[in-house]
Amino acid sequence: MAVVTDLPDRRLLLVHAHPDDEAIGTGATMAYYAAAGAHVTLVTCTLGEEGEIHVPELAQLAAAEADQLGGYRIAELAASCAALGVTDHRFLGGAGRYRDSGMMGTPTNDHPRAFWRADLDTAAAQLLAVIREVRPQVMITYDDNGFYGHPDHIQAHRVAMRAAELAAAEGIGLAKIYWTALPKSVLAAGMSAFAESSDNPFAGVDQLDELPFGTDDEQIAARIDATDQHAAKEAAMRAHATQIPDNSWLYSIAGNFGAEFMGVEYYTLAVGVRGPGSGPYGWEDDLFAGLPLGDPDPTGAAGDPDPTGPAARTPVEPGPPEAAGVR
Numbered sequence: 001m002a003v004v005t006d007l008p009d010r011r012l013l014l015v016h017a018h019p020d021d022e023a024i025g026t027g028a029t030m031a032y033y034a035a036a037g038a039h040v041t042l043v044t045c046t047l048g049e050e051g052e053i054h055v056p057e058l059a060q061l062a063a064a065e066a067d068q069l070g071g072y073r074i075a076e077l078a079a080s081c082a083a084l085g086v087t088d089h090r091f092l093g094g095a096g097r098y099r100d101s102g103m104m105g106t107p108t109n110d111h112p113r114a115f116w117r118a119d120l121d122t123a124a125a126q127l128l129a130v131i132r133e134v135r136p137q138v139m140i141t142y143d144d145n146g147f148y149g150h151p152d153h154i155q156a157h158r159v160a161m162r163a164a165e166l167a168a169a170e171g172i173g174l175a176k177i178y179w180t181a182l183p184k185s186v187l188a189a190g191m192s193a194f195a196e197s198s199d200n201p202f203a204g205v206d207q208l209d210e211l212p213f214g215t216d217d218e219q220i221a222a223r224i225d226a227t228d229q230h231a232a233k234e235a236a237m238r239a240h241a242t243q244i245p246d247n248s249w250l251y252s253i254a255g256n257f258g259a260e261f262m263g264v265e266y267y268t269l270a271v272g273v274r275g276p277g278s279g280p281y282g283w284e285d286d287l288f289a290g291l292p293l294g295d296p297d298p299t300g301a302a303g304d305p306d307p308t309g310p311a312a313r314t315p316v317e318p319g320p321p322e323a324a325g326v327r
């Protein structure tokens, strides 16, 4: 088990639902901080057993056939982490503890080991053990809609936020918690850029509000420009060949937008105090901005005499499941 004092000053924890989410949603950020010498810990909550298979020769691994896709995606995830320079990866509760629940409303949501059915405090306790060990200052996960409404993403949000509450109660809370986001200005630019394209990922979408994701620019807290890591992100995505086919719109957008699409990732700040930023909305360019680094108690919470200090928290109370309208 790592001892905190052996780890770099900056420690970033990411909580993702499936193998592939780390690459698609935060690959550039992970590669950026790993290359900069921060300690990056990835926790993936399921093996992705219910995924599609875009590699024909592997079709028999599907859940309805040999049900071996989860095991295969362990290897894809290892290759993705290698491409990103991330060496600390864990599966929540150990590999195979929680099963991919499938898309919202499908029968696999009711599988006995489906992550969607996990006991919240039991799952949060497993993430708390990682937080106790690594003592990250910053955590990244999804918003309360799981970014796009997948049950495992919503559950990953709930587990991560519950674990953060438990950690704070022990005085080892996280100084900052970010949620993945896409600014509506970026989505609008993408929609217009592809309006005439035969390979338009926005085909059939007339209004931004029809998309299950998108955040007003003024709600964005951080823009991480890791364009120099765009190749690492693309390599990590290509490691997930069963999920992301070579002709995926993700690559065509990258081809059209290039490093800007692949290398820039955005976040809202759910907990913590924003550091210095720039531009019309004061976007941070560093997730550790404003933190007292090198401090064994990263939040400064224990004995912090100044309630408005770096540890000042803007606690987010996740609403009850029914409030999310998803149970």
Ligand SMILES: CC(=O)N[C@H]1[C@@H](O[C@@H]2[C@H](O)[C@H](O)[C@@H](O)[C@H](O)[C@H]2O)O[C@H](CO)[C@@H](O)[C@@H]1O
Pocket (backbone or CB within 6 Å): 018, 019, 020, 021, 024, 048, 049, 050, 051, 052, 100, 101, 102, 103, 150, 243
């Ligand atoms: C990025 C992500 O969360 N992928 C999940 C998701 O995959 C979707 C699913 O296969 C769906 O059937 C497709 O139409 C859609 O294009 C995919 O993004 O859900 C899978 C099942 O839970 C999961 O394994 C995959 O990692």
Ligand SMILES: [Zn+2]
Pocket (backbone or CB within 6 Å): 017, 018, 021, 150, 153
């Ligand atoms: Zn996912």
